[in-house]
Amino acid sequence: MATLDDKLLGEKVHNYCSSSESEDEDESDSENSKQGTNKDPAPPPPDLHKWEGSAANTGPKGVIKDWQRFKQLETESRIEQEKERIELIKKLSLTCRSALDEERDKEKDADLDDILNDEFLYAYQKQRMQEMIMQNEKSLPKFGNLINLKSGDEFLEAIDNEHKSVNVIIHIYEDYVPACRTMNTCLTQLTKEYVHVKFCKIIGSLAGMSRLFKVSGVPALLIYKGGVMVGNFIRLTDDLGDEFYPEEVESFLIEHGMLVDKTCVPPIISNENDDADSD
Incomplete structure (x- = not known):
């Protein structure tokens, strides 16, 4: 029921607000906002220095770093x-x-x-x-015979003018000594078997030997190689006796290294020779 004041001032219509009411509402809204602020404070802004993520829009340093990483991956690939x-x-x-x-x-x-x-x-x-x-x-040159030297000059030439790899065996003898004649016969036989050895003979007086040597030193064998004496065997009757054979002279020279031992020929060659002889 309306009062007198209401009739004088007029009845309130719907949604009508007086100035006093609006002020009350504003005050209440401000108080509520203050209370809400105190209850839920706004979060602080993020620290840009601590951010480690990535974004589409980066600065110059980020672009350079990304490019270096890209080139590294490209090189490794x-x-x-x-x-x-x-x-x-x-x-x-x-x-x-x-x-x-x-x-x-x-x-x-x-x-x-x-x-x-x-x-x-x-x-x-x-x-x-x-x-x-x-x-x-x-x-090597071939000989095959017993060479007779007639002077001291021929004696020297037979030694000095020969191939350095040839053995030169010179028999110093005297005709009146039986052992000397036997030695000449043996050497003649050996020349057929050792064709690359130079066998020579010379009388002691022609070679300039002394009278004592001619009497007690023959038969003697002097061996030279490359112009140097490598063997000197005098009065061979002490080793061979007055009578001896070519095989004994051959063995004596082989034993002292003046002739090559044919028994030392490799078995390959000796077997082949045996096969040829059997055929």
Whole structure:
């Protein structure tokens, strides 16, 4: 029910607010806002120096760092690709073989089997040994007879003018000594077997020997090689006696290293000679 004041002032209509009411509402709103502020304070702004994330929009330093990282990854990728390519090349080089390569390998294996074959090695050694002996013999002169020296000059020439690899055996003798005649016979026989050895003889008086040497020093053998005396054997009757044979003279010279021992010929050559003799 309206009062007198209401009638004088007029009745309140819906949604009508007086100035006093609005002020009350404003005060209440301000108080509420203050209370809300005290209850839920606003969060502080983030510290830019502690941020470690990434963003689409970075500064110059970030761009440079990203570019360096990109180039590093690109280099590592290129190195890895290069390694893979080299490994692939090696693998292909071991597996990609033509039929011609395989055939060549088979031929090499066959040649190796032939080399390792005992008969092949034996034949090769025999051939090589023969070539070496023939080469050595071709480089030396041949004689085959007992050379008679008639003067001291011929004696010197027989020594000085000869090949340095030739053994020169000179027999100093006297005709009236039986052992000297026997020695000449033996040396004549040895010249047929040792054709690369130079056998000579000279009378003691022609060689300028003393009377004592001619009486008690003969038969004597002097051996020279390269112009140097390598052997000097006088009065050989003390070792051989008054009567001896070519085999004994040969053994004596071999024992003292003046002749090559033919029994030391390699079995390859000696076996071949035996086979030839049997045929």
